[in-house]
Amino acid sequence: MGAGTAVTSSAAKEIVVPVSAAKVRKQTGSGSKKQKSQKRLEADSRNAISKARREKEKRVHELETKIAALEGQQKELAAALEDPATYTPGGHATAINRDLSAVSHDLARLTTEWESVTATVNAP
Numbered sequence: 001m002g003a004g005t006a007v008t009s010s011a012a013k014e015i016v017v018p019v020s021a022a023k024v025r026k027q028t029g030s031g032s033k034k035q036k037s038q039k040r041l042e043a044d045s046r047n048a049i050s051k052a053r054r055e056k057e058k059r060v061h062e063l064e065t066k067i068a069a070l071e072g073q074q075k076e077l078a079a080a081l082e083d084p085a086t087y088t089p090g091g092h093a094t095a096i097n098r099d100l101s102a103v104s105h106d107l108a109r110l111t112t113e114w115e116s117v118t119a120t121v122n123a124p
Helices: 023-026 029-084 093-122
Strands: 007-011 013-020
Touching: 013 093
Parallel strands: none
Antiparallel strands: 007 013
């Protein structure tokens, strides 16, 4: 006999009676509620993990955008320092060098943060 059937037997013969799904649910009501509750907890846990992962991925994207911008600035400042006119009287070599130092510092800080966040996103 398969699921959804009940067997009753008497001395004379065996009778197969279909059992409705509602009756089966009624008999296992408390187990079903526990199972439903467990599934809800598991779904909530998965949702929380997904939300945290999305937030980390968003942060990685923000960091990558900032890093790309700083790398562009760094390239421009380095090119400015390569220009001989920068070192003539009235040139801005000192200011450019100071800006390049600040950009390099920010770039190092953001790159370290990017590495850290990326490692947590890719972790199992």
